[in-house]
Amino acid sequence: MKRYATKLVITGFTVLMSSMLLKAQQPESKTFSWENLPVISRPVFKNDTTIIPAAGTSAFALKTAMIQKAIDDCNKGGGGVVVIPAGMWVSGPIYLKSNVNLHLLRGAMLTFTRDKNQYKMVSGDYEGKSAARNESPINGSDLKNIAITGQGIIDGNGDVWRAVNQSQLTPPQWKEKIDGGGVLSDDRKTWFPSVQFKDAQQKGKSMLIAPGQDLSAFADMKDFLRPNMLVLKNCKNVLLEGVTFQNSAAWCLHPILCEDLTISGVTVKNPAYAQNGDGMDIESCRRFIVENSVLDVGDDAICIKSGKDEEGRKRGKPTAEGIIRGNTVYSGHGGVVIGSEMSGGANNIFIENCSFIGTDKGLRFKSTRGRGGIVEHIFARNIVMKDIGSEAIFFDMYYFVKFATDGKRDETPTVNAGTPIFRNMTFSNITCDGAKIAVFIRGLPEMKVQNILISDSRFRTDEKVKLIDTSNVRLERIYLEPEIHPSVSNH
Numbered sequence: 001m002k003r004y005a006t007k008l009v010i011t012g013f014t015v016l017m018s019s020m021l022l023k024a025q026q027p028e029s030k031t032f033s034w035e036n037l038p039v040i041s042r043p044v045f046k047n048d049t050t051i052i053p054a055a056g057t058s059a060f061a062l063k064t065a066m067i068q069k070a071i072d073d074c075n076k077g078g079g080g081v082v083v084i085p086a087g088m089w090v091s092g093p094i095y096l097k098s099n100v101n102l103h104l105l106r107g108a109m110l111t112f113t114r115d116k117n118q119y120k121m122v123s124g125d126y127e128g129k130s131a132a133r134n135e136s137p138i139n140g141s142d143l144k145n146i147a148i149t150g151q152g153i154i155d156g157n158g159d160v161w162r163a164v165n166q167s168q169l170t171p172p173q174w175k176e177k178i179d180g181g182g183v184l185s186d187d188r189k190t191w192f193p194s195v196q197f198k199d200a201q202q203k204g205k206s207m208l209i210a211p212g213q214d215l216s217a218f219a220d221m222k223d224f225l226r227p228n229m230l231v232l233k234n235c236k237n238v239l240l241e242g243v244t245f246q247n248s249a250a251w252c253l254h255p256i257l258c259e260d261l262t263i264s265g266v267t268v269k270n271p272a273y274a275q276n277g278d279g280m281d282i283e284s285c286r287r288f289i290v291e292n293s294v295l296d297v298g299d300d301a302i303c304i305k306s307g308k309d310e311e312g313r314k315r316g317k318p319t320a321e322g323i324i325r326g327n328t329v330y331s332g333h334g335g336v337v338i339g340s341e342m343s344g345g346a347n348n349i350f351i352e353n354c355s356f357i358g359t360d361k362g363l364r365f366k367s368t369r370g371r372g373g374i375v376e377h378i379f380a381r382n383i384v385m386k387d388i389g390s391e392a393i394f395f396d397m398y399y400f401v402k403f404a405t406d407g408k409r410d411e412t413p414t415v416n417a418g419t420p421i422f423r424n425m426t427f428s429n430i431t432c433d434g435a436k437i438a439v440f441i442r443g444l445p446e447m448k449v450q451n452i453l454i455s456d457s458r459f460r461t462d463e464k465v466k467l468i469d470t471s472n473v474r475l476e477r478i479y480l481e482p483e484i485h486p487s488v489s490n491h
Contacts, residue, residue, distance in 0.1 A: 104152025274298030312343025
């Protein structure tokens with residue numbers, strides 16, 4: 001087999017912007033490096049332990065009040081550990097409290113009820129914007145020193161919330177869906193949980209809350225407002241460790257505006273067909289670590305966000321000072337993803353010693369005109385990938401934009417606050433065995449993807465490198481090999 005090394009340096013025209021605009025969009029940040037990584041504080045809890053007693057009733061009876069009372073009482077007593085013993089625990093939405101560690105023993109399954117009447121309609125977040133949602137199974141706001149730990153399982157019962165296409169299921173699974181209730185689309189190729197869900201989706205109803213709009217305006221589409229399974233907002237010193245989180249109705253783990261966040265040794269599972277079945281979406285958080293975890297999900301796996309469009313820019317909170325290491329990702333639209341809702345920016349994120357196996361893309365960066373935000377100082381090393389569906393390393397500033405089939409370029413707009421900036425990143429020792437394209441980078445004519453170094457890496461792919469509207473993209477000591485396709489012979 002022919003093997004060859006390519007050293008490629010591509011430069012482009014310097015993008016001229018006013019110093020005022022650059023200053024306005026440039027986030028303040030400390031200087032970090034592999035030798036000087038961010039330091040994340042972990043919560044500390046009192047030794048006081050409360051063990052929730054067996055209810056003595058049906059395993060399928062709601063235990064919401066019992067679990068919530070244990071959490072509340074622990075908080076009032078100064079904090080400690082609330083233990084959920086082995087067994088089945090069915091609950092409605094619960095609210096974490098400061099200084100409490102909710103600990104699930106091995107063999108404990110906390111499963112959230114299929115009864116949607118237990119979930120109130122609330123004002124929440126959707127892709128960085130204010131939106132009507134159903135109450136999340138696990139909630140927390142403005143808290144300090146909180147944790148969910150142990151070896152148990154937390155199940156969101158997501159299948160009762162989301163639609164699914166016939167093509168995504170096996171014939172027996174499709175029959176089981178239909179027999180279990182719900183309604184079909186007019187062409188009988190999509191299953192919906194309810195008539196209300198079908199009506200909202202087919203009419204394109206929006207869950208976004210307009211200024212002055214009351215939640216009552218969404219009453220006729222409540223069933224459509226799928227909840228994220230865990231939402232922690234504006235919390236400090238957060239720990240998620242050891243637990244399996246699975247089967248969420250939408251995003252699984254969603255910390256937003258948190259500081260000192262540790263996610264360690266967790267397993268996150270969603271069906272491959274799960275709509276918006278992201279594993280974890282870390283939004284506008286500062287100082288975080290995601291380590292030694294396994295994800296197998298239906299959308300982006302480990303995703304970095306910071307708000308969407310003007311609302312995200314007004315918030316002005318980048319996701320910053322993060323470490324992502326030692327994780328394994330199986331199914332997912334991307335192993336580690338930044339965007340597309342990154343209008344507050346992202347910086348100083350360090351990714352290492354991760355494995356992506358069978359994901360659609362490996363390292364994925366996505367945005368579009370109108371987002372704005374600066375994404376920079378992203379570092380990745382020692383990443384291994386196998387059987388990637390599309391691109392191993394992927395940048396695209398045209399997320400969800402359709403292109404003319406004749407290949408004509410659109411008119412180049414002027415640079416403004418809505419122009420996304422991706423620059424100043426270094427990737428090394430990336431190994432990919434199987435993908436369509438090794439490196440794909442597509443910037444904007446008015447704002448190129450700038451200053452990217454990829455070095456000491458090996459790719460076995462169908463196609464090699466495709467660069468569009470880039471400036472100072474350097475590929476050094478890159479080994480490119482053609483993908484091996486097994487031959488089939490008949491005897």
